[in-house]
Amino acid sequence: MGYVAVKGGTKAIEASMERLTYERLKEQEIIEVETIMATMKSLIDQVMSESSLYSPFLAALAIKQAEGSMEEAVFLLRAHRSTLPRLYTSETVEPETMFVERRISASFKDIPGGQLLGATKDYTHRLLDFNLLEEDKTQITTWLKNFENNLEQTEGKVTYFPKVVDYLREEGLFETYPLNDTAPIDITKESLSFPASRSARLQVLTRGQTGAVTALGYASLRGYGQVHPTVGEVRVGRLPIHTAHPVEGSGNPEDDFYIGEIRVTEIESFVPITKKNGRNEEKLEFEIGYGICYGQNETKAIAMSILDQCLDHPEGDFPTHDEEFVLLHIDSVEATGFISHLKLPHYVTFQSKLDSVRQIKRGVSDDES
Amino acid sequence: MKAKTHFAFFDEGSKKEIRRALLKAVAIPGYQVPFASREMPIARGWGTGGLQITLSLIGKQDVLKVIDQGADESVNAVSIKKLISKTTGVRLVERTEDATLIQSRHRIPEVPLTKNQILVLQVPMPEPLRGVEASEYQTKILHSEEDYSGAWLQLFEQVMKYGKTATGADHPVYVNGRYIMAPSPIPRFDNPKLHQSDALILFGAGREKKIYAVPPYADVSSLAFDDYPFQVESFAGENCHLCGAENVFLDELEDPVTNETIYQCNDTSYCLERLNENEEAEVRKTYA
Amino acid sequence: MHEAPLLRVRDLTKQFGEACSSCDGGENLEKNYCPTCGTVYACQNISFDLYPGEILGIVGESGSGKSSMMQCLYFDSEVTSGAVYLDHIPALAGKNVFALSSQQKRAIRNQQYGMVYQNPIRGLKMDFSSVGNIAEKLIAAGNRHVGDMEAVSKSLLEHVHIPLFRMKEEPRNFSGGMQQRVQIAKALSNNPPILFLDEVTTGLDLSVQANVLDLIKGIQRDLGISMIVVSHDLAVIRMLADRTIVMLNGSIIEDGLTDQILEDPQHAYTQQLVYSLL
Numbered sequence: 001m002g003y004v005a006v007k008g009g010t011k012a013i014e015a016s017m018e019r020l021t022y023e024r025l026k027e028q029e030i031i032e033v034e035t036i037m038a039t040m041k042s043l044i045d046q047v048m049s050e051s052s053l054y055s056p057f058l059a060a061l062a063i064k065q066a067e068g069s070m071e072e073a074v075f076l077l078r079a080h081r082s083t084l085p086r087l088y089t090s091e092t093v094e095p096e097t098m099f100v101e102r103r104i105s106a107s108f109k110d111i112p113g114g115q116l117l118g119a120t121k122d123y124t125h126r127l128l129d130f131n132l133l134e135e136d137k138t139q140i141t142t143w144l145k146n147f148e149n150n151l152e153q154t155e156g157k158v159t160y161f162p163k164v165v166d167y168l169r170e171e172g173l174f175e176t177y178p179l180n181d182t183a184p185i186d187i188t189k190e191s192l193s194f195p196a197s198r199s200a201r202l203q204v205l206t207r208g209q210t211g212a213v214t215a216l217g218y219a220s221l222r223g224y225g226q227v228h229p230t231v232g233e234v235r236v237g238r239l240p241i242h243t244a245h246p247v248e249g250s251g252n253p254e255d256d257f258y259i260g261e262i263r264v265t266e267i268e269s270f271v272p273i274t275k276k277n278g279r280n281e282e283k284l285e286f287e288i289g290y291g292i293c294y295g296q297n298e299t300k301a302i303a304m305s306i307l308d309q310c311l312d313h314p315e316g317d318f319p320t321h322d323e324e325f326v327l328l329h330i331d332s333v334e335a336t337g338f339i340s341h342l343k344l345p346h347y348v349t350f351q352s353k354l355d356s357v358r359q360i361k362r363g364v365s366d367d368e369s
Numbered sequence: 370m371k372a373k374t375h376f377a378f379f380d381e382g383s384k385k386e387i388r389r390a391l392l393k394a395v396a397i398p399g400y401q402v403p404f405a406s407r408e409m410p411i412a413r414g415w416g417t418g419g420l421q422i423t424l425s426l427i428g429k430q431d432v433l434k435v436i437d438q439g440a441d442e443s444v445n446a447v448s449i450k451k452l453i454s455k456t457t458g459v460r461l462v463e464r465t466e467d468a469t470l471i472q473s474r475h476r477i478p479e480v481p482l483t484k485n486q487i488l489v490l491q492v493p494m495p496e497p498l499r500g501v502e503a504s505e506y507q508t509k510i511l512h513s514e515e516d517y518s519g520a521w522l523q524l525f526e527q528v529m530k531y532g533k534t535a536t537g538a539d540h541p542v543y544v545n546g547r548y549i550m551a552p553s554p555i556p557r558f559d560n561p562k563l564h565q566s567d568a569l570i571l572f573g574a575g576r577e578k579k580i581y582a583v584p585p586y587a588d589v590s591s592l593a594f595d596d597y598p599f600q601v602e603s604f605a606g607e608n609c610h611l612c613g614a615e616n617v618f619l620d621e622l623e624d625p626v627t628n629e630t631i632y633q634c635n636d637t638s639y640c641l642e643r644l645n646e647n648e649e650a651e652v653r654k655t656y657a
Numbered sequence: 658m659h660e661a662p663l664l665r666v667r668d669l670t671k672q673f674g675e676a677c678s679s680c681d682g683g684e685n686l687e688k689n690y691c692p693t694c695g696t697v698y699a700c701q702n703i704s705f706d707l708y709p710g711e712i713l714g715i716v717g718e719s720g721s722g723k724s725s726m727m728q729c730l731y732f733d734s735e736v737t738s739g740a741v742y743l744d745h746i747p748a749l750a751g752k753n754v755f756a757l758s759s760q761q762k763r764a765i766r767n768q769q770y771g772m773v774y775q776n777p778i779r780g781l782k783m784d785f786s787s788v789g790n791i792a793e794k795l796i797a798a799g800n801r802h803v804g805d806m807e808a809v810s811k812s813l814l815e816h817v818h819i820p821l822f823r824m825k826e827e828p829r830n831f832s833g834g835m836q837q838r839v840q841i842a843k844a845l846s847n848n849p850p851i852l853f854l855d856e857v858t859t860g861l862d863l864s865v866q867a868n869v870l871d872l873i874k875g876i877q878r879d880l881g882i883s884m885i886v887v888s889h890d891l892a893v894i895r896m897l898a899d900r901t902i903v904m905l906n907g908s909i910i911e912d913g914l915t916d917q918i919l920e921d922p923q924h925a926y927t928q929q930l931v932y933s934l935l
Contacts, residue, residue, distance in 0.1 A: 514760045515760065
């Protein structure tokens with residue numbers, strides 16, 4: 001009869017998992033994935049955005065499994081995302097073709113196409129609504145019927161909303177750039193290197209943790225940065241996605257396949273910049289900070305547009321203008337993972353440090369005696 | 370909606386990509402090769418770098434051992450083993466000699482490794498110069514120009530302040546006379562095992578997206594000044610209270626009864642092995 | 658001078674900006690500046706030699722290009738064109754040092770050059786010990802012996818009058834004059850044949866200035882190091898330099914023995930400088 005390893009770890013993990021399931025189930029309530037999809041849209045938008053996977057259904061499932069923890073839900077979707085085959089790359093999406101649900105400009109009152117407030121929480125008074133405790137299906141149905149009856153019919157008229165920036169570009173206030181058709185790098189397939197390309201930068205920002213992106217954008221705005229933009233255009237709406245024929249490729253956009261739509265928030269921020277022209281005269285011009293993310297995520301998208309503009313000017317002497325500082329620290333999975341790893345045992349490393357400190361102390365007392 | 374999991378979790382394309390990075394790492398000992406670190410079902414910072422290397426190398430014939438800070442039964446080691454065994458079905462062992470592939474966090478086993486084994490070490494901070502230079506762009510230049518005064522200066526300052534170098538685990542090493550490398554937070558006690566190792570030693574940092582290697586029989590020396598030689602942790606005069614082993618890395622414990630400090634092998638499987646050997650010898654003696 | 662020069666500078670040119678059709682090659686400038694495109698011609702075709710053991714002074718007003726030139730020589734900034742030769746190093750004889758790899762340039766910095774900046778922040782690590790700062794240069798030059806490095810550092814710190822009981826302190830805690838002296842000690846630590854001094858006394862009190870100048874003079878006398886001293890202050894140049902170059906708007910307008918320039922300045926600008934000194 002020899003010694004046998006104690007399976008302490010295995011047993012402890014099994015017990016912990018059971019306890020976890022128990023904690024989830026003990027109230028004997030079940031939330032359906034469909035309920036989450038229908039009632040927790042903001043949460044779903046945020047999870048999809050941070051995990052860079054557009055699927056309201058999977059996001060809802062992740063939220064259910066994560067019991068509402070943002071970092072867990074994002075983690076689940078990211079891990080799932082990395083197992084998915086990438087079959088096609090879509091054709092370039094032109095946000096100008098967006099089916100707009102909401103579109104405002106903080107720069108101009110009268111923008112071509114007009115302001116469209118759409119659905120926004122901006123003007124709700126944040127008072128807890130205790131009526132929601134007694135909400136029932138009949139109430140909802142009546143409300144909906146009333147609402148729909150009062151809608152004005154536009155009889156199939158689709159309004160085209162031109163970009164606010166185009167209007168200013170015509171005036172020469174923005175520089176015009178030739179279209180850049182270089183394929184973007186995929187930061188999930190290629191490790192980020194510095195200086196980062198703009199496509200890499202925008203990817204990191206759009207999948208950044210909402211709180212982290214907002215905090216850094218805010219810091220820049222408050223004085224730890226040199227960018228104070230005016231929001232030129234906020235648009236929220238749906239964008240159609242097309243792919244070209246996998247074999248024949250893209251010749252004619254008419255032949256592309258429509259594979260679905262995504263709902264996004266897009267921000268164009270206008271930032272005044274002094275530039276020198278060819279004759280060495282200082283000239284005031286505008287530059288654009290760009291923000292875009294899945295779902296309706298306006299704060300994050302605006303913060304993103306600030307950071308995009310900050311990183312365009314690395315000469316700024318603030319951490320918000322340092323691409324390594326910004327891009328390497330806003331990812332939810334990386335930040336939460338590394339911080340939580342501190343819970344792992346560090347017995348060996350601590351013992352090693354302890355030895356080092358003791359030897360130094362011994363050395364000092366030897367010197368003194 | 371349910372997808373079938375592939376052997377060893379990754380698709381073959383991903384494995385090939387990681388193996389390519391590994392080949393480059395072996396070809397340039399001590400150089401940090403950037404790779405497209407995948408998002409794994411375990412958390413960043415919990416061994417995803419090591420795990421990705423293991424999964425990209427493992428075959429059905431492999432025999433796997435996973436340890437965390439010396440222990441086979443540490444919860445995170447168990448968790449990693451569960452994931453690998455679920456997606457591969459390979460045999461799991463604890464005896465170091467029996468394994469072909471060993472994934473470890475912060476220890477190199479006491480039993481000397483052989484040329485038939487690969488050791489995969491998990492790395493939290495792969496950049497040995499990060500303490501002197503925060504920017505990745507700059508540290509890349511420092512490595513390429515072999516400008517290591519910063520790393521040496523840190524040690525020099527320790528000697529000035531404390532009378533000796535004061536590094537704990539993760540004491541930087543020179544690999545093959547060219548690159549300075551973070552050996553991962555193994556204790557200084559394990560640093561000499563990297564030198565002229567029979568086994569291939571691979572390092573994976575998942576969150577930082579770097580892979581590097583010490584190929585077999587490569588020269589590895591710990592950074593030290595001529596007049597302040599490198600020193601490992603000292604357990605002089607102490608031995609394991611269970612198996613009696615000396616000259617191994619020991620954990621420091623408090624005896625619950627006597628409240629005295631006692632020591633125990635940090636490498637749990639090594640200790641167990643010795644206990645069994647001691648018992649056998651005991652039995653043989655009794656019957657002889 | 659019969660000796661071969663230690664350092665030969667040929668046609669060193671440094672411009673900031675893209676240049677345009679109007680100013681290409683340095684035409685139609687206002688001072689050193691192109692009014693059309695804003696390009697600054699900081700240094701235009703600077704050539705000179707530095708001989709073993711001499712102190713070469715470079716004097717000029719701010720914006721004359723003297724500091725830009727020094728930064729190019731020490732590889733702190735890229736030259737636009739031109740060459741530098743270090744013929745006394747056999748492996749580099751006849752080779753333009755500006756064209757070497759950054760690794761080779763660093764080796765030259767570590768083994769051939771010492772640099773003392775106007776602002777000690779550029780030359781020192783303010784939160785490392787003073788002795789560590791000096792050791793850094795020694796480490797870079799290949800030393801791996803703490804005892805040796807400590808001994809060298811101590812003797813250098815003594816030489817520049819830093820009390821040894823403060824050697825483990827960070828220069829951050831020191832006065833401007835002390836910081837400058839630590840910087841000089843650091844620059845000297847690897848026995849460089851060539852030392853660059855960029856406006857080293859600017860911003861110091863007069864008495865401290867005199868101290869630092871004495872120190873530099875003493876070092877040159879004791880160690881025979883060749884130095885290039887850049888200053889806007891002709892008084893500093895008069896005290897230190899054997900030979901002097903006068904720069905204006907990015908070009909050399911006059912050069913010769915310092916005494917000769919002081920007694921018989923040729924160029925109108927130099928005359929103005931000299932008279933203002935009297």
